[in-house]
Amino acid sequence: MLFLLLFCFSLGITIHSHIFHRSTFINSANFISGGVYGTVTNISDYFSLKTYNNRLIDENIRLREELLKNGISEIDSTVTSSTDSTTNYVLHRAEVYKNSYKAPKNYLLINKGSHQGIKEDMGVITSGGIIGIVENTSANYAVVQSVLNTNSQINASLKNTNHFGTLSWNEKKDYRKVQLTDIPKQANIKIGDTIITGGMSSIFPKGILVGTVEKFTFNQSGNAYIIDVKLNNDMTNVGYVYIIENKDKNEIEQLLETTENE
Template sequence: SEVDSLPYVPNFKFITATVIKNSYSAYNNYLTIDKGTKDSINVDFGVISSKGVVGIIDNVSKNYARVLSVLNTKSRINAELKKTNHFGSLKWDGKSPEVVQLIDIPKQAEIKIGDTIVTGGLSTIFPKGIPIGSVQSFNLDETGNYFILDVRLFNDMTNLGNVHVIENINAKEILSLEPTDE
């Protein structure tokens, strides 16, 4: 089954859900899935498909959860170049439902068209190494110090059926160590 192809990731739990509503043509897109608090789903859980990252849960009721899609201009996900581990922030410019942007990649990074982008390790939401997409193009930003990469998503965000919700079992403990006076 599809679930068997998911990597075994220690300290993360996977719960399968079905997408019952999905927008991808607006500026800020969301999905709704058929699992909620009764299924131990909570805000800030990651959502992936068998092909890659879908988004992050930002609202939850007893039976349903709303997912902030990667196709949302408010979305920010820690992501990295798989081959070099240079990391940055994944965001969306609101244009194509097939392409997101990876920003803040230092200009020292060696990048090639087609390089794979995966989730980074600096997140309590996603395990490191979940596929996101491949580099379609890249340019230096206005400072000249960082690359902006156009990343073609592995997921067809317009056609999602089953997804997997990810719970980081240690997230609360990790977050409790971070300073709260910022």
Template sequence: MGQIINFLIKYKNTLLFLFLFGLSIFFTIQSHSYHKSKFISSANFLTGGIYNWVNNIDEYFNLEVYNDRLVEENRWLRARIMQLNSKQRDTTFTDTNSYKNPYRFRAARVIKNQYAKRDNYILLNKGSNDSIQTDFGVITSKGVVGIVEETSKNYSRVISILNTNLSVSVQLKKSQHFGSLIWNGKDPNIVQLTEVPRLAPVKKGDTIITNGRSLIFPKGIPVGVIQDFELDQNKSYYTINVQLFNDMTNIGYVYVIENKGMAELKKLEQANE
């Protein structure tokens, strides 16, 4: 203790200078938007680089898990191709150039994944330099992950499906009844489906998918299966617990979805309002 006190006394002028210098930088950043934006950008670049380095190490020790996941995805895709090839083709679409896919998919790697908080975020190793923008959907081969909330040049921050501020429009796969998918902040494997009317044929084990009503996710992206449900007698709506297909505690690679018609659709919506 005596050595610490002697050290503080000996270098009190230097320490006072460093403290005042740091304080002046802090106030400069807080009072000038230009300096503040530059500081945030530099901080994002630094933390993004650190998370990327740490994730590279973690990824090395999880290669077997990622390979198994890719093998399973390839198996599903091959089965899907065989299923489509076995069906009679509609001659209307024999010219593949006449059909334009409204969605574009980009692959990205998760370098930070939160799931233990009430409002969780995911950091990706792709950003605006890779044409990723806000409001792009994020999925894996198993289901919905979240929505891009913010981007820098090289990284993207995704608001996770495990975030109490996020709501995703989904539906029952066996019917057109739809509702809002939210999270109550408790179990990272279970999310809640609300606003489904009592007339809907809700059954345990039924599959939940995206309904395509938003501009972010196309219809048919898997979400999970119904674990249990109850009917709110006062509101005539179900509250449903959904077991996610994704293991949100173990996400390696994702696909970022761009709706190529989003700008045009948003313009029409704004004109209508």
């Protein structure tokens, strides 16, 4: 027993002090936990098929309505390929195997990884709005940092005015709300206003739904708002997600880095 205790202690030190060992440990843990949660999810999905089918039907209706508004009558039935050859974004579909929403730092585990083209810092959404950002990947799984994570910071804006700020989560609040800060006091804000992604980063395109304004106050200095945003997504019930790939992400980041270093 003493040998096992010392062995585990030394193994922990090795993992935390060496980048290669830590990376290998994370990938292995993702693989094992992904397999276990995959089996559990397959069983629970069997009893939730009607709910998922209704959601898919609703989403298809919304997509066709948007296509009709833009004068398009047909759409490619696959989600994994772009419907517009000129777009900079491609969507990948994935299933959620694990989801937390009550801890200070919440994560989701999805069943797509580097072998399927998923990379760190890709945005994750559903038909209802934003979910989070990919943080780590293994071959066939990925861990997503939830929007309900105290480390999460996402650019978002008021749809009606285009004033933008930082979307974060106060763990003392509940899982149905996030906070939008740094909105200047000149902005005309009303209860019920729509909050969307601001498009000021290479992760999320502009216009992805976040939620609606539920309450707002001034910060301590009195020059900016602190807004409570009611999430459009039900973060306790996330089954399938879309991962956003920005094909121009590397080019944009290299250009910004070059500019900042000048």
